[in-house]
Amino acid sequence: MRILVLGGTQFLGRALARLAVAQGHDVTCAARGVSGAAPAEARFVPVDRDDPDGLxxxxxxxxxxxxxxxxxVSHARHALAALADKVGHWSFVSTISVYADNTTPGQNAADAPVLAPAPPDVDGPVGPDHRWYGECKVSIERLVRERLGEDGAFICRAGLIVGAEDPSDRFPYWVRRLAAGGEVLAPGRPTDRVQFVDVADLAAWLLHAGSTGLAGTYDGTGPAMSRADLLAGVAAGLGVADPALTWVDQDFLLARDVREWSGERALPLWVRLPEWGGLMDRDARPALDAGLTVRPLSDTVRATRAWMAAEPAAVRQGGLDPADEAAVLAEWQAVRDG
Ligand SMILES: NC(=O)c1ccc[n+]([C@@H]2O[C@H](COP(=O)([O-])OP(=O)(O)OC[C@H]3O[C@@H](n4cnc5c(N)ncnc54)[C@H](OP(=O)(O)O)[C@@H]3O)[C@@H](O)[C@H]2O)c1
Incomplete structure (x- = not known):
């Protein structure tokens, strides 16, 4: 297959380009080269999509x-105008951030309500909290469907993407934390749901879609699991037997300014319930039925750890730092004992 990756210089795009080359495809990556480099085996075409004629x-x-x-939004509009007539299959990587309801578990891409599109004067996410991110992805999905038809493209709404070269502090936090040992602060309840997709599995599915002509709108995420299984699986992938987990009530954490999801003072992959109970508990069955395969968690952990060891400077250092974690655990112990 002759495949064009609009991107390909970081995380998912680069994993996709690398896998496509390994599968014997003829791969072109088009980007500025600012975020990183395309895989050496792929052809790299420098383009600036901020320029309407950039392609x-x-x-x-x-x-x-x-x-x-x-x-x-403008990048997608220009790409569709320049390329849609010359491409056999179009995949757009969207996000589960397009959904309007983050509370209800078990939702399905086929009928879950989405946000309104971005206002006309908003072209992309704004500021550190990426305001308008979901709305811009909704706008782009619409452009793709308008140009290629409802069933003329593969719209893949990725969930949390994890694995090697993850630019976030989310999954790497748990790899680092469980590898460090000692008493580990585990947020919420062991049964709370967690959901993600390995970057290599998502890349493989996108290539599968391109080569089989898969079309339609899907969530690109693996099956949800309990947080207890996540933490046990990360520990097992690291070869850590019986991690010392202390489960701490969410309201206790929130009252002590322990933050959700990612960033400073956060316990990554943890969100308050029931408000965010739908975020990491979506219906993965349609994706699995349409060819998404899911590797064992231990493989994801090993790939992440190998990358973290090989490129420590590239790993974002977020999350609750060890002193703050110890302080919260001590307070929790005192409350429980008192
Ligand atoms: N990470 C997650 O957990 C997560 C979750 C849900 C969905 N997603 C989605 O998954 C995808 C991840 O993609 P990704 O990992 O490849 O990272 P990305 O951050 O979306 O990469 C953007 C790509 O576009 C290129 N680019 C940016 N501005 C450009 C410009 N003006 N002209 C030309 N190229 C430009 C960048 O390369 P240069 O900077 O080198 O030009 C880079 O290769 C995204 O669609 C994201 O929205 C991610």
Whole structure:
């Protein structure tokens, strides 16, 4: 297959390009080269999509498949105008952040309500909290469907993506924390749901979609699991037997300014319930039925750990720091004992 990755210089796009090369495809990555480098084995075409004619270096070329990861509405509009007639299959990597209801578990891409599109004067996410991210992805999904038809493209709403080269502090936090040993603060309840997709599995599914002509709108995420299984699985992947987990009530954590999801003072992959009970508990069955395969968690942990060891400077250091974790655990112990 002759495949064009609009992106390909970091995380998912690069994993996809690398896998496509390994599978014997003819791979072109088009990006600025600011976020990183495309895999050495792929052809790299420098483009700046902020320029409406930025894809001119690809003029006259045709591709069997394109994968676009953009968050900018104008980038998608220009790419569709320049390339849609010359591409056999179009995949757009969207996000579960398009959904309007983050509370209800078990929702399905086929009928879950989505946010309104971004206002006309908003082209991409804004500021550190990425305001308008979901709305911009909704706008891009619409552009893709308008240009290629309801069933003319593969719209893949990725869930939390984890694995090697993860630019976030989310999954790496738990790899680092469980590898460090000692008493581990485990947030919420052991039965709380957690859901994610390995970057390599998502990349493989996007390639599968391109080569089989899969179309339609899907969530790109693996099956949900309990947080107890997540933490046990991370420990097992690290070869840590019987991690010392102390489960701490969510309201106790929130009252002590322990934060959710990611960033400073956060316990990553933890969100307050029931408000966010739908975020990491979506119906993965349609994706699995349509060809998404899910590797064992231990493989994801090993790949993440190997990358963290090989490229420590690239690993984002977020989450609750050890002193703050110890302080919260001591307070929790005192309350329980008192
Ligand atoms: N990480 C998660 O957990 C998560 C969850 C849900 C959905 N997603 C979605 O999954 C996808 C992840 O994609 P990704 O890992 O490849 O990272 P990404 O951050 O979406 O990558 C953006 C790509 O576009 C390129 N780019 C940005 N501005 C450009 C410009 N002006 N001109 C040309 N190229 C430009 C970047 O390369 P240069 O900077 O080198 O130009 C980079 O290769 C995204 O669609 C994201 O929205 C992610």
């Amino acid at each position: 001119a270096p690809l003029a006259g070329e045709s591709f069997d498949a394109v994968v676009d990861v953009t968050r900018q």
